[in-house]
Amino acid sequence: MSDQANEIREIIFDTLRAALPQDRPLSDNTHIIEDLGLDSVAVMDFVMEIEDKLDISVPLDKIAEVETLGDLIATVQRLKQAA
Amino acid sequence: MAVLDKYAALAQQYAGLEAAGANPFNVPFERVLSPTAAIIGGRETLLLGTNNYLGLTYDPAVIAAANAATQAAGTGTTGSRIANGSYGSHQQLEAALADFYGRKQGMVFSTGYQANLGIISALAGKGDHLLLDADSHASIYDGSRLGYAQVTRFRHNSPDDLANRLRRLAGEPGEKVIIVEGIYSMLGDTAPLAEFAAVKREYGGCLVVDEAHSLGVLGATGRGLAEQAGVEADVDFIVGTFSKSLGGVGGFAVTDMPGAEILRVVSRPYMFTASLPPGVIAATEAALHQLRARPELRQRLNENALRLYRGLAGLGFELGPEPSPVVSAIMPSPEAAFGFWAALLKAGLYTNVSLPPATPKGLALLRSSVSAAHSPEQIDQAIGLFAQVGERLGLLGAPAFAAAK
Numbered sequence A: 001m002s003d004q005a006n007e008i009r010e011i012i013f014d015t016l017r018a019a020l021p022q023d024r025p026l027s028d029n030t031h032i033i034e035d036l037g038l039d040s041v042a043v044m045d046f047v048m049e050i051e052d053k054l055d056i057s058v059p060l061d062k063i064a065e066v067e068t069l070g071d072l073i074a075t076v077q078r079l080k081q082a083a
Numbered sequence B: 001m002a003v004l005d006k007y008a009a010l011a012q013q014y015a016g017l018e019a020a021g022a023n024p025f026n027v028p029f030e031r032v033l034s035p036t037a038a039i040i041g042g043r044e045t046l047l048l049g050t051n052n053y054l055g056l057t058y059d060p061a062v063i064a065a066a067n068a069a070t071q072a073a074g075t076g077t078t079g080s081r082i083a084n085g086s087y088g089s090h091q092q093l094e095a096a097l098a099d100f101y102g103r104k105q106g107m108v109f110s111t112g113y114q115a116n117l118g119i120i121s122a123l124a125g126k127g128d129h130l131l132l133d134a135d136s137h138a139s140i141y142d143g144s145r146l147g148y149a150q151v152t153r154f155r156h157n158s159p160d161d162l163a164n165r166l167r168r169l170a171g172e173p174g175e176k177v178i179i180v181e182g183i184y185s186m187l188g189d190t191a192p193l194a195e196f197a198a199v200k201r202e203y204g205g206c207l208v209v210d211e212a213h214s215l216g217v218l219g220a221t222g223r224g225l226a227e228q229a230g231v232e233a234d235v236d237f238i239v240g241t242f243s244k245s246l247g248g249v250g251g252f253a254v255t256d257m258p259g260a261e262i263l264r265v266v267s268r269p270y271m272f273t274a275s276l277p278p279g280v281i282a283a284t285e286a287a288l289h290q291l292r293a294r295p296e297l298r299q300r301l302n303e304n305a306l307r308l309y310r311g312l313a314g315l316g317f318e319l320g321p322e323p324s325p326v327v328s329a330i331m332p333s334p335e336a337a338f339g340f341w342a343a344l345l346k347a348g349l350y351t352n353v354s355l356p357p358a359t360p361k362g363l364a365l366l367r368s369s370v371s372a373a374h375s376p377e378q379i380d381q382a383i384g385l386f387a388q389v390g391e392r393l394g395l396l397g398a399p400a401f402a403a404a405k
């Protein structure tokens, strides 16, 4: 696991913990909609926070493909590397 | 069959509303009496949730124009604009819209929804970039999927976030299309359009403004937010609807962009659907004439808007950030919104319920919209009913924001 992926994971988990009403266990296998109970708009709003922190834009079709936190980390890492 | 199984949870909620006899998404108006009154559930009800901003649905000149055109040209065109569905009256309405906005070209669509689909999908194609305000109407989101562009959303009403996103795209191939609305339909707030226009001038891009709720409402001559903000020259396309201030149905776009005629043969939501019937077209042109000739309608509308906004704010309701003809009270929960809505209806006042994901930030809204056709007494009557019902339900001055998120 690269340093960059770890750093992105930390940013995503920290942002989620601040956004969620209750503490939930988070891992790469956590399903964003099913396990965290976010609706589609809440997911897009949460991704906006990540975009700000990492200075990237995540297109909506990429967000739609994401199911787990691991997927999101991989997507964000690819975009960060391309930026 | 299992095709509907994915809606099981939603279906249960919906059935619950029906069973309680209070489903805001399925209320028949048994008989409409005027722009501000209808018979609902056997009872005369004050309408405060119709988007009938100028109250033109019963305007005698508008009705006469619709009748005359129906008599002369028939009930429908039975075809699309690119086949047998373009009549002289469609072109005449397009010219009237272009004249009103001082633009070279007008284009009429069969609904406002389709105008957004048709313009957005045609402007932002494969390889282009579409930048949407996060609180955009569903028709803008749906249009963004139709054109295969890369779509990102910027923070609601944030020119800084738009600038950040355009900066990240600098040097990338593809056109950049930016979309904002004049008045946002959920909370009634307006876009900081002068600031958005400045960002567009700095980074480049094509700016589209959906004036669905601001046509006939804002601006010295009623053209909308772009006119009010003094930035019409920076707006490349204005999109709008006939279904609110003009009291009919249909959508349009106007532009000065050279070559925009080509949209008539590339915009699928324009091409592959039947055109509006002659009666609707004639009514719309007559309503546009009323909008232009009677600025007092706009004035009365805005006075009513302010009266309702101040009245509800005075009762302690948490409202959208600025007075506008859309006045939404933020409710602590969807259940509270349903309960309040149903109690108001029982008391003789019709409003709307708006829920996530259609609303921003997961808010549950009890949404009202006012009309120029309301008398000040009707607005006061509505405020009185909000007070009565709010008191009874313990929802006056409820700390809604804190509870909602």
Ligand SMILES: Cc1ncc(COP(=O)(O)O)c(C=O)c1O
Residues within 6 Å of the ligand: B111, B112, B113, B114, B116, B137, B139, B181, B185, B210, B212, B213, B241, B242, B243, B244, B249, B250, B251
């Ligand atoms: C911002 C906005 N754009 C477009 C539309 C679609 O207009 P119509 O209902 O006329 O299709 C609406 C309203 O429904 C709207 O609120």
